[in-house]
Amino acid sequence: MTKLINGKEFADKLCDKLASEVLSLHSQGVEPCIAVILVGDDPASHVYVKNKIRRCEQVHIRSLEFRFEDTISEQALLEKIEDLNGDSKVHGILVQLPLPEHINDSAIIAAISPAKDVDGFHKESAGALMLGQDGFVPCTPLGSLMLLGDVLPTLSGLHAVIVGRSNIVGKPMASLLLAKNCTVTIAHSRTQNLPDVCKQADILVAAVGKPELIRGGWVKPGAVVIDVGINRVMVNDAPKLKGDVCFDEVKDIASAITPVPGGVGPMTIACLMYNTVEAARKQAG
Ligand code: GUN
Numbered sequence: 321m322t323k324l325i326n327g328k329e330f331a332d333k334l335c336d337k338l339a340s341e342v343l344s345l346h347s348q349g350v351e352p353c354i355a356v357i358l359v360g361d362d363p364a365s366h367v368y369v370k371n372k373i374r375r376c377e378q379v380h381i382r383s384l385e386f387r388f389e390d391t392i393s394e395q396a397l398l399e400k401i402e403d404l405n406g407d408s409k410v411h412g413i414l415v416q417l418p419l420p421e422h423i424n425d426s427a428i429i430a431a432i433s434p435a436k437d438v439d440g441f442h443k444e445s446a447g448a449l450m451l452g453q454d455g456f457v458p459c460t461p462l463g464s465l466m467l468l469g470d471v472l473p474t475l476s477g478l479h480a481v482i483v484g485r486s487n488i489v490g491k492p493m494a495s496l497l498l499a500k501n502c503t504v505t506i507a508h509s510r511t512q513n514l515p516d517v518c519k520q521a522d523i524l525v526a527a528v529g530k531p532e533l534i535r536g537g538w539v540k541p542g543a544v545v546i547d548v549g550i551n552r553v554m555v556n557d558a559p560k561l562k563g564d565v566c567f568d569e570v571k572d573i574a575s576a577i578t579p580v581p582g583g584v585g586p587m588t589i590a591c592l593m594y595n596t597v598e599a600a601r602k603q604a605g
Pocket residue numbers: 414415416417418439459460588
């Protein structure tokens with residue numbers, strides 16, 4: 321029987337645990353706080369930020385939201401980040417991506433103090449992860465790893481195939497799985513014979529942003545499938561969320577699979593809470 325990996329339930333439990341840790345920090349005079357910067361009016365970004373702020377409330381993390389028009393200059397955004405870097409009451413800084421075209425994402429991310437980089441996107445965080453050193457891990461791969469650890473007794477020696485090579489998911493996921501002694505393959509849009517490569521996976525992580533790309537015939541029987549995709553598609557004139565995996569075809573082949581929605585998505589936000597509590601704890605010494 322295929323196990324449905326319930327990311328919502330796992331995320332709720334993690335957040336309950338974090339909420340009591342935050343209350344204990346409060347009693348020590350530390351109030352974990354995240355600043356969230358949202359530029360422009362991308363509807364998906366607004367939904368993500370709203371969900372992040374709602375979770376902060378549940379976990380008793382203070383959140384500060386800064387919204388800017390998409391005409392804001394890169395310089396003005398850099399100055400805002402500098403302010404927040406210097407504000408000792410703010411422990412984490414998140415700039416919701418994507419940013420408007422005239423703003424250089426890399427310059428903005430580089431401006432965030434690595435100590436407050438709760439998204440784990442700064443090159444110092446990325447470098448630390450690659451070198452196996454201490455640093456913030458990007459939330460989606462961290463959440464995916466937690467779910468894998470929950471369904472597999474050990475990851476050691478398993479072949480993990482990650483489809484997608486983004487800085488936010490594919491590359492950090494590869495570092496995490498390598499650190500757990502997996503044999504790691506990163507496949508991408510130029511990979512030859514993608515179905516055959518996927519079929520070798522004991523662990524298949526789909527993070528490409530293409531609805532239902534991964535078909536039933538691409539999956540080895542008994543594999544664990546982590547679907548990172550959140551694609552908004554129209555089905556019979558109604559908007560629907562679809563993963564990167566064709567769930568209906570894969571669900572009876574895999575030994576365990578994350579659904580969309582309710583799989584990896586809630587874990588991304590829970591891990592943002594986790595990183596923010598870590599940031600507050602470290603900054604409080
Ligand atoms: N846009 C899509 N996913 C993310 C994320 O995890 N963090 C930020 N900052 N922006 C995003």
